[in-house]
Amino acid sequence: MGKIHRHHRVLATALMLMVSLCAHAATLQVVTEDSSYSALEDGKVVGVASQVVEMTLAAAGITDYHMTLYPWARAYDIARLEANVLIYPMIRSSGREDSFKWVGELERVHPMFYKLRERRDVWVASLQEAAHYTVGVVRDDSRQQYLESKGFSKMVVSANNLDNLRKLITGQVELIPMPEREAREQCADLHIPFENLESVFALDELSKGLYVAMSANTPDEVVDKITAAFARLKQNGTVDKLIAGQ
Structure with a gap:
């Protein structure tokens, strides 16, 4: 019986090693x-x-x-x-x-809230004021998670930042949070001047x-x-x- 048990242990050890090697080589x-x-x-x-x-x-x-x-x-x-x-x-x-x-x-990265420059009715001087507006966010993004933790309830969820910018342009949302680099790149993708956007509040806690x-x-x-x-x-x-x- 001792030899059989030793044989089983050897086989078990070899099997575990093979599984480990396969996992590492995946x-x-x-x-x-x-x-x-x-x-x-x-x-x-x-x-x-x-x-x-x-x-x-x-x-x-x-x-x-x-x-x-x-x-x-x-x-x-x-x-x-x-x-x-x-x-x-x-x-x-x-x-x-x-x-x-x-x-x-x-x-x-240093995210900021952006609005359309032409929207003179959108004014943000604090995070609490931003919560009064509809905000475009990306699903499961850290910005969505952060704003939810701060009590934001008027969020419109998209698959990506480009969709958020489209919604900002068409008036479906009033604010979008993103770093300047991302905002400039997305504007270029949609062939609109970056100057059409205006940063209104820095999200320092998300830097x-x-x-x-x-x-x-x-x-x-x-x-x-x-x-x-x-x-x-x-x-x-x-x-x-x-x-x-x-």
């Missing part, structure tokens, strides 16, 4: 949204943040990955619920801290780091390898240059 899912950092061009995900991620994975020696553009809520759910997922760009907040493994900061992160169930060895590669690119200035579009 294709990495890389997910993002359509934004000023990433876009779909001729069937390929491109953009400044996508370049950073591709260079990071190359530096980490990871070639088996698949990069896909999703609506933010879908990308967020994939990264929150599945293993072996890299997501970017994502605000690092206290509510998300334990749900992901954080690779590194792309840049800091946070925009990160590359990984799903909590991703093996630590994979996360450590990618984190180290990102740190090298950050230290030598590559990340900052790419994000700045240089």
Whole structure:
């Protein structure tokens, strides 16, 4: 009986090792949204943040990955619920801290409320005043979560920031929260002058780091390898240059 038990233990150990190796060797899912950092061009995900991620994975020696553009809520759910997922760009907040493994900061963002410059009836001097207006937000975005926590109830939820801007232009919403970089990029996408918008209130509490992160169930060895590669690119200035579009 002792030999049989030892044999079973050996088989069990071998099986566990195989499962572990398969998990570590699984294709990495890389997910993002359509934004000023990433876009779909001729069937390929491109953009400044996508370049950073591709260079990071190359530096980490990871070639088996698949990069896909999703609506933010879908990308967020994939990264929150599945293993072996890299997501970017994502605000690092206290509510998300334990749900992901954080690779590194792309840049800091400073969201503001924007209105149409022609809307003289929209006036915001405080966060409380902003709550009186209809606000366009992206589903499961940190800005939606923050405004909900502050008691905002007149929010119109969209799949992405471009839809929010369209709703602002057509009068479906009166305010949209986004950083200037994003606002300028979205205006360019819709072929409207950025000057048609006016920033009316800075969301200082949302001025946070925009990160590359990984799903909590991703093996630590994979996360450590990618984190180290990102740190090298950050230290030598590559990340900052790419994000700045240089």
